[in-house]
Amino acid sequence: MKMDSPITDSIVEAIYAKAETITNKVVKTPIQQKETWTNRIDNIVTSRALGFPLMLALLCVVFWITITGANAPSEFLARFLFMIEDHLTAFFSFINSPSWLHGLLVLGMYRALAWVVSVMLPPMAIFFPIFTLLEDLGYLPRIAFNLDHMFQRVGAHGKQALTMAMGFGCNAAGVIAARIIDSPRERLVAIVTNNFVPCNGRFPILITMATIVSSLTIRSAYQTVMGAVIVLAGVLIGILATFLVSWGLTNTILQGEPSFFILELPPYRKPQVGKVIVRSFFDRTIFVLTRAVIVAAPAGALTWLLANIKINQLSLITHLSTRLDPFGKIMGLDGVILLAFILGLPANEIVIPIMLMSYLSAGAMLELESLDAIRELLTANGWTWLTAVNFIIFSLLHFPCGTTLLTIHKETGSWKWTALSAVIPTVLGIIICIIITQITHLFLPLF
Numbered sequence: 001m002k003m004d005s006p007i008t009d010s011i012v013e014a015i016y017a018k019a020e021t022i023t024n025k026v027v028k029t030p031i032q033q034k035e036t037w038t039n040r041i042d043n044i045v046t047s048r049a050l051g052f053p054l055m056l057a058l059l060c061v062v063f064w065i066t067i068t069g070a071n072a073p074s075e076f077l078a079r080f081l082f083m084i085e086d087h088l089t090a091f092f093s094f095i096n097s098p099s100w101l102h103g104l105l106v107l108g109m110y111r112a113l114a115w116v117v118s119v120m121l122p123p124m125a126i127f128f129p130i131f132t133l134l135e136d137l138g139y140l141p142r143i144a145f146n147l148d149h150m151f152q153r154v155g156a157h158g159k160q161a162l163t164m165a166m167g168f169g170c171n172a173a174g175v176i177a178a179r180i181i182d183s184p185r186e187r188l189v190a191i192v193t194n195n196f197v198p199c200n201g202r203f204p205i206l207i208t209m210a211t212i213v214s215s216l217t218i219r220s221a222y223q224t225v226m227g228a229v230i231v232l233a234g235v236l237i238g239i240l241a242t243f244l245v246s247w248g249l250t251n252t253i254l255q256g257e258p259s260f261f262i263l264e265l266p267p268y269r270k271p272q273v274g275k276v277i278v279r280s281f282f283d284r285t286i287f288v289l290t291r292a293v294i295v296a297a298p299a300g301a302l303t304w305l306l307a308n309i310k311i312n313q314l315s316l317i318t319h320l321s322t323r324l325d326p327f328g329k330i331m332g333l334d335g336v337i338l339l340a341f342i343l344g345l346p347a348n349e350i351v352i353p354i355m356l357m358s359y360l361s362a363g364a365m366l367e368l369e370s371l372d373a374i375r376e377l378l379t380a381n382g383w384t385w386l387t388a389v390n391f392i393i394f395s396l397l398h399f400p401c402g403t404t405l406l407t408i409h410k411e412t413g414s415w416k417w418t419a420l421s422a423v424i425p426t427v428l429g430i431i432i433c434i435i436i437t438q439i440t441h442l443f444l445p446l447f
């Protein structure tokens with residue numbers, strides 16, 4: 001018995017020990033346990049040989065369904081919301097509104113909201129119900145069982161596997177899910193590291209950049225496969241970073257023994273589909289989307305102001321990106337990219353539109369019509385495969401979005417842990433990008 005284990009763990013362990021003692025006194029003959037279909041399935045999904053491959057395959061299927069299923073609704077929603085923008089523009093013109101007011105409210109705030117809603121709502125409306133269905137089915141405890149020993153080895157709690165999985169839908173939701181961990185120390189580990197798994201706001205970035213990397217490196221026949229491999233590799237990098245940073249935290253500022261994790265695998269049961277869909281939509285999707293909208297509107301206004309306020313014939317956004325450019329070059333990026341991530345703090349969805357706006361010196365956030373057009377624009381501004389790779393790495397390893405940071409502060413009640421949750425992934429991302437860039441510059445001339 002660990003002396004610093006939570007009292008609840010000690011009580012439960014004592015109850016099980018007492019129950020075993022009583023059973024040994026009462027039961028005189030060995031009981032032949034009847035093998036049920038639940039046992040047969042568990043022998044497969046929790047086995048050492050098949051457990052992890054099945055988890056990875058299921059993860060790929062869920063992502064494929066989410067990404068594929070969200071394409072058409074996102075496109076429809078974007079067309080609808082930007083149609084409303086046209087009507088708003090006509091209204092502002094009708095009332096002879098000043099151009100700066102139209103730009104600030106419509107081209108700044110409303111356009112940022114339109115992009116966030118059109119990009120976030122469809123994937124969340126698909127991912128969260130699927131995740132909740134797996135939870136209702138009884139599969140998520142099996143995931144925790146499979147990953148428990150890995151989290152135990154890095155000093156974290158096995159239930160962190162569940163919070164990590166929730167982070168794929170939204171990191172803010174993953175932070176809230178850390179409430180299932182009783183130990184305050186291990187709950188902090190789960191909260192601080194949840195940002196390492198990409199949320200649905202970063203998947204559009206991953207998919208776009210993966211397509212561009214594949215088009216710059218291989219023939220068109222294999223670009224789709226290469227793009228899928230890059231996205232999956234990004235997810236695995238995030239999971240690896242979760243284990244690495246969890247190990248670092250539990251061996252430094254959050255030292256301690258992992259608490260006793262008792263997990264009783266529930267029987268599989270038929271999910272209540274209607275109830276699950278309604279609960280996941282209102283409790284998770286709408287909740288997270290509301291927080292994202294609250295922080296995206298001010299970001300859109302700020303971005304428009306920076307793009308339209310000029311000093312010496314150059315916009316503030318140009319001046320700022322120029323200042324950041326030397327450090328960006330060290331990372332294998334540039335000042336425009338770094339500024340796009342900084343201004344995209346409220347919502348990851350607006351990072352690429354801000355970046356494109358800066359390259360084109362436009363006065364409002366915009367989105368080009370095709371990936372080919374984006375690739376041509378980026379190539380014209382000095383992008384190479386190394387730039388795209390570092391962009392993917394930094395999109396995975398950088399500060400959480402504003403919604404997640406606000407959630408972290410609410411859950412921890414501490415600005416210190418909120419700041420650390422932003423600093424740790426950002427520093428790690430900067431270091432990795434610098435290492436990749438310097439190694440490439442050192443060895444590439446040899447080939």
